[in-house]
Amino acid sequence: xxxxxxxxxxxxxxxxxxxxxxxxxxxxxxxxxxxxxxxxxxxxxxxxxxxxxxxxxxxxxxxxxxxxxxxxxxxxxxxxxxxxxxxxxxxxxxxxxxxxxxxxxxxxxxxxxxxxxxxxxxxxxxxxxxxxxxxxxxxxxxxxxxxxxxxxxxxxxxxxxxxxxxxxxxxxxxxxxxxxxxxxxxxxxxxxxxxxxxxxxxxxxxxxxxxxxxxxxxxxxxxxxxxxxxxxxxxxxxxxxxxxxxxxxxxxxxxxxxxxxxxxxxxxxxxxxxxxxxxxxxxxxxxxxxxxxxxxxxxxxxxxxxxxxxxxxxxxxx
Amino acid sequence: xxxxxxxxxxxxxxxxxxxxxxxxxxxxxxxxxxxxxxxxxxxxxxxxxxxxxxxxxxxxxxxxxxxxxxxxxxxxxxxxxxxxxxxxxxxxxxxxxxxxxxxxxxxxxxxxxxxxxxxxxxxxxxxxxxxxxxxxxxxxxxxxxxxxxxxxxxxxxxxxxxxxxxxxxxxxxxxxxxxxxxxxxxxxxxxxxxxxxxxxxxxxxxxxxxxxxxxxxxxxxxxxxxxxxxxxxxxxxxxxxxxxxxxxxxxxxxxxxxxxxxxxxxxxxxxxxxxxxxxxxxxxxxxxxxxxxxxxxxxxxxxxxxxxxxxxxxxxxxxxxxxxxxxxxxxxxxxxxxxxxxxxxxxxxxxxxxxxxxxxxxxxxxxxxxxxxxxxxxxxxxxxxxxxxxxxxxxxxxxxxxxxxxxxxxxxxxxxxxxxxxxxxxxxxxxxxxxxxxxxxxxxxxxxxxxxxxxxxxxxxxxxxxxxxxxxxxxxxxxxxxxxxxxxxxxxxxx
Numbered sequence: 025x026x027x028x029x030x031x032x033x034x035x036x037x038x039x040x041x042x043x044x045x046x047x048x049x050x051x052x053x054x055x056x057x058x059x060x061x062x063x064x065x066x067x068x069x070x071x072x073x074x075x076x077x078x079x080x081x082x083x084x085x086x087x088x089x090x091x092x093x094x095x096x097x098x099x100x101x102x103x104x105x106x107x108x109x110x111x112x113x114x115x116x117x118x119x120x121x122x123x124x125x126x127x128x129x130x131x132x133x134x135x136x137x138x139x140x141x142x143x144x145x146x147x148x149x150x151x152x153x154x155x156x157x158x159x160x161x162x163x164x165x166x167x168x169x170x171x172x173x174x175x176x177x178x179x180x181x182x183x184x185x186x187x188x189x190x191x192x193x194x195x196x197x198x199x200x201x202x203x204x205x206x207x208x209x210x211x212x213x214x215x216x217x218x219x220x221x222x223x224x225x226x227x228x229x230x231x232x233x234x235x236x237x238x239x240x241x242x243x244x245x246x247x248x249x250x251x252x253x254x255x256x257x258x259x260x261x262x263x264x265x266x267x268x269x270x271x272x273x274x275x276x277x278x279x280x281x282x283x284x285x286x287x288x289x290x291x292x293x294x295x296x297x298x299x300x301x302x303x304x305x306x307x308x309x310x311x312x313x314x315x316x317x318x319x320x321x322x323x324x325x326x327x328x329x330x331x332x333x334x335x336x337x338x339x340x341x342x
Numbered sequence: 343x344x345x346x347x348x349x350x351x352x353x354x355x356x357x358x359x360x361x362x363x364x365x366x367x368x369x370x371x372x373x374x375x376x377x378x379x380x381x382x383x384x385x386x387x388x389x390x391x392x393x394x395x396x397x398x399x400x401x402x403x404x405x406x407x408x409x410x411x412x413x414x415x416x417x418x419x420x421x422x423x424x425x426x427x428x429x430x431x432x433x434x435x436x437x438x439x440x441x442x443x444x445x446x447x448x449x450x451x452x453x454x455x456x457x458x459x460x461x462x463x464x465x466x467x468x469x470x471x472x473x474x475x476x477x478x479x480x481x482x483x484x485x486x487x488x489x490x491x492x493x494x495x496x497x498x499x500x501x502x503x504x505x506x507x508x509x510x511x512x513x514x515x516x517x518x519x520x521x522x523x524x525x526x527x528x529x530x531x532x533x534x535x536x537x538x539x540x541x542x543x544x545x546x547x548x549x550x551x552x553x554x555x556x557x558x559x560x561x562x563x564x565x566x567x568x569x570x571x572x573x574x575x576x577x578x579x580x581x582x583x584x585x586x587x588x589x590x591x592x593x594x595x596x597x598x599x600x601x602x603x604x605x606x607x608x609x610x611x612x613x614x615x616x617x618x619x620x621x622x623x624x625x626x627x628x629x630x631x632x633x634x635x636x637x638x639x640x641x642x643x644x645x646x647x648x649x650x651x652x653x654x655x656x657x658x659x660x661x662x663x664x665x666x667x668x669x670x671x672x673x674x675x676x677x678x679x680x681x682x683x684x685x686x687x688x689x690x691x692x693x694x695x696x697x698x699x700x701x702x703x704x705x706x707x708x709x710x711x712x713x714x715x716x717x718x719x720x721x722x723x724x725x726x727x728x729x730x731x732x733x734x735x736x737x738x739x740x741x742x743x744x745x746x747x748x749x750x751x752x753x754x755x756x757x758x759x760x761x762x763x764x765x766x767x768x769x770x771x772x773x774x775x776x777x778x779x780x781x782x783x784x785x786x787x788x789x790x791x792x793x794x795x796x797x798x799x800x801x802x803x804x805x806x807x808x809x810x811x812x813x814x815x816x817x818x819x820x821x822x823x824x825x826x827x828x829x830x831x832x833x834x835x836x837x
Contacts, residue, residue, distance in 0.1 A: 204708050207710070208705070208708045208709060208710050209705060209708060210701045210702070210705050213694070213698060213701055213705070216687065216690060216694070217687055217698055220687035220688065220689055220690055221683075221684075221685075221686065221687050221688070223683055223684050224678075224683075224684055224685050224686060224687060226646070226666075227646065227666065227676070227678050227684045227685065228666065228698055228699060229645075229665060229666030229667040229669075229670055229699075283689070287687065287688075287689045287690070288689045288690070
């Protein structure tokens with residue numbers, strides 16, 4: 025119970041923002057009918073799922089004091105290769121799925137290896153792998169989508185279990201796993217130690233290299249998962265998929281209260297952050313806001329959310 | 343003292359923050375040519391007073407007079423215009439700029455529209471040479487030692503024609519030799535009529551460099567004394583508001599069996615063929631100048647150095663220590679010298695900081711035993727009488743003394759046989775210092791072996807059963823408790 029109370033207290037600002045946003049969408053005449061339906065609700069969750077996968081990894085990486093810019097490109101590469109395996113090599117789907125996610129894991133492991141063994145900043149390393157992964161996706165597909173039209177293929181991203189979309193179920197599982205890693209394991213505590221004060225972590229006997237490697241690998245795996253789910257939803261592996269997705273994941277993390285300086289943040293906050301961004305996108309679509317303007321609104325909301333947080337922290341200090 | 347002119351008078355300064363009265367009717371004056379020490383425990387209001395003087399805070403009440411005239415100090419620049427310069431404990435210089443560029447930052451010497459680097463360097467070098475500071479004006483700041491950077495700050499202050507110089511714990515991170523040099527420069531400055539406000543925790547320095555001393559406590563003014571006419575005991579009593587009956591607590595008992603034996607330990611140039619041993623229930627002191635290899639020796643024993651040579655025996659058995667985890671497994675714990683840099687997770691709670699070393703004892707497979715975690719935290723809060731409102735308090739908000747105690751608690755939780763304390767009372771106020779000594783005494787009585795590295799000789803002398811003295815990476819001698827004195831240690835440390 026104390027945990028629940030703390031959760032509401034810590035995230036009061038962004039929770040209020042989320043409620044205001046949903047309330048407005050539910051009450052506004054122009055969006056009321058479309059918004060308040062279980063179908064729309066599940067639709068939004070389905071759209072959010074990709075970003076939520078990325079945000080799970082991103083939250084850990086940012087708490088670690090780094091960043092992972094490669095996740096957007098991993099979505100493209102994982103999806104393209106998975107589709108290629110099915111279309112060109114006639115592989116059974118489960119194996120293709122595993123290969124797709126494995127590609128993500130591999131890129132993440134590579135990021136982790138370089139970041140943990142050298143002093144090259146995560147920003148630079150993942151900026152490089154972002155380009156490399158994207159490049160391979162284009163090279164592999166020749167620039168055009170690899171289409172797959174089977175019902176089996178649709179299940180992971182566009183299918184349902186009962187009335188619940190499959191990606192929403194996967195999202196729930198991923199969130200639980202991430203929550204357990206961050207809150208219930210020693211590795212979880214070590215992430216905060218390494219992000220908060222690397223030198224102290226070394227004096228504490230924490231295996232800093234291992235922590236960095238594992239977390240970046242996890243972020244890559246999450247991106248691989250996002251890739252195969254999105255490819256399923258789009259009936260194809262597309263080299264342009266996931267373009268800019270890393271930025272949405274960073275936005276969700278930061279809006280959720282994780283500090284870019286590392287050392288603090290919670291997955292619970294990130295969930296709210298991802299929901300805010302998801303419902304905002306949904307609302308703007310329902311209101312028929314031109315997609316160019318959507319960027320402007322999204323930017324203002326991100327800045328606003330972080331600014332409110334800044335004000336709250338400033339008041340706490342003095 | 344060159345003259346008796348009053349440079350600065352601060353009268354009845356009061357400053358309130360939400361919930362706390364940080365300064366309560368404090369008065370202070372500074373004569374030309376004197377070094378005036380400002381003394382007080384952490385939180386006594388020293389830095390608030392200095393920030394008022396420096397234009398960072400605005401007092402709610404009270405006046406500041408400079409050279410007898412009422413001054414309106416409302417910003418950092420107006421403080422500078424009034425001839426006030428503050429050298430902060432954490433130096434505020436730009437690392438990747440040259441010494442000259444740092445000195446003239448914000449008022450560069452210009453030639454038309456462009457910066458005249460050559461003129462700036464010549465000017466800066468002239469000042470540096472005048473005060474006999476061995477620093478090149480064209481050098482990048484990052485390449486300088488902390489002491490040299492301090493020199494640059496001082497020259498910067500001089501170049502502003504500052505008459506009032508504030509130095510906030512300038513000797514906390516420089517070696518004894520460098521301290522001497524610093525004092526020489528301070529004397530030159532006071533002969534020229536500059537007044538220096540000197541903040542320090544080290545009582546021994548007062549006698550050497552200061553003329554008068556003002557003591558503050560809990561935001562209030564306690565009193566001003568002429569240094570020659572007062573005693574350390576009187577000053578300590580003024581600071582803590584009561585007489586500390588025994589500042590150091592130590593029952594010297596007979597040591598037990600040998601617990602740790604280090605033989606021919608080497609690690610590069612810093613640790614050269616070091617051998618020593620320690621017994622059960624002993625406090626072993628490690629004295630020497632800064633950079634003599636004491637901390638490096640401890641870090642080598644704790645597995646923080648990759649390539650050590652030599653043998654380490656714990657309770658008679660040889661142990662291989664390559665990582666801190668090996669050290670912990672052998673019952674060795676180390677509380678590092680620089681707690682902010684090497685110890686604390688500042689944005690995390692007291693609980694997190696306390697338990698990070700013993701996660702195994704309450705985190706099983708995907709399950710946290712929160713009750714056990716709270717128990718461990720509370721146990722050491724009680725044992726070390728740590729003052730914190732809750733377990734969830736951010737450790738960054740605690741005083742230095744309480745932070746240090748949390749760190750000690752963190753390592754005690756690992757139930758070590760051998761506890762290494764590197765500068766256990768650095769940046770800790772007098773009251774907490776005394777408490778830490780009491781804790782060390784208790785631990786030793788319970789049979790723990792404590793290795794204490796310290797640069798404060800009184801601490802070494804009053805707490806250690808035996809003292810090993812280091813110089814340039816070598817052990818130059820071992821002194822028993824009854825042989826230890828300032829002189830005997832310094833003789834070995836300088837050899």
